[in-house]
Amino acid sequence: MIKVHSLASRSHTLSDPQTQLEVINQHTPRLCTLPRFEQMLEQTGLWPLQPTQIEILQINLGYMCNMTCKHCHVDAGPDRTEMMSRENLEACIDAIEKSDIHTIDLTGGAPEMHPDFQWFVERVSRPGRKIIVRSNLTILTTSKKYRAFPEFFKKHGLEVTCSLPFYNKYTTDRQRGEGTYDRSIEALRRLNELGYGMPGTGLELNLVYNPAGAFLPPDQSQLEDEFRKNLREKHDVEFNRLFTITNLPISRYLEFLVMSGNLEEYMEKLVDAYNPAAAEGVMCRNTISVNWQGYLFDCDFNQMLEIPIDENSATHIRDFDVRRLTERAIKVNQHCFGCTAGAGSSCGGATT
């Protein structure tokens, strides 16, 4: 298996967000003629796109990860050293306390690798507030320190949402690296032992599926049934829900599309599958994303593409202002078609 390194460590041209935007907009003549995402929103009566209510703060703790998955839109990996400072974490706490945000969504990289992960969770955890940790599962098998994390998750009632590209070893390891499937199953079993994913415990364990190639995800509920049947029969593993996520043409997934000659066809597929109902429910309408430097973005994808949030609203977590953020216009570009294709896609899976 070919070892994957981050675009940043290879000084790849696609590590530059501006280059990524140019590629998805005009890499081929056909891409230049595709309908614009804002035109489609206009036809749907959603232009300019505005938030409904700010309910979720998604905090990207940093880009360091123990893995280097082929399709990572964050371009994360062990060589990425960007990490949120204690000062910015404190600013996140202040923002949460002075707003009605009910859900804190911790992502990365591998959020568990942030040295202040546990400190932060202890500071923000309280009854009635949902904290989601986006875990890659394998991190929970890497050392004694991380093997203890599931107990910590349970102690604070964290919702664990974890990536598992498929219910077999071949597909999973091909996308995420050799040994990923076996280690993921080991971590899922440990979470099950603690009550995660088991009826009546209230400990939510959700899986995330994303396609291994240049295609859209299948029907979420049918695939959930398939995952449940296979994981139960083969490994005695239980979970609550499966979220299907569409790959957006960003970072290493964009590299894959370009290298495999699939970019144009994939973008056409996303545009053709535009669903007005999915456009109504895009996650940037109720979520704000914050990066490791404390800057705010409309979503994690805009963060990776460095598309700045509307300058008329608060742009840094220390200036967090729900009223101004709710009144802002959301910045969109051609990658947004990934959120509105078919059944729609968000960090919580299909949106319709």
Ligand code: SF4
């Ligand atoms: S996809 Fe997730 S687990 Fe894989 S490298 Fe990116 S952040 Fe890490």
Ligand code: SF4
């Ligand atoms: S990519 Fe981000 S800004 Fe665009 S529709 Fe999706 S969530 Fe909204």
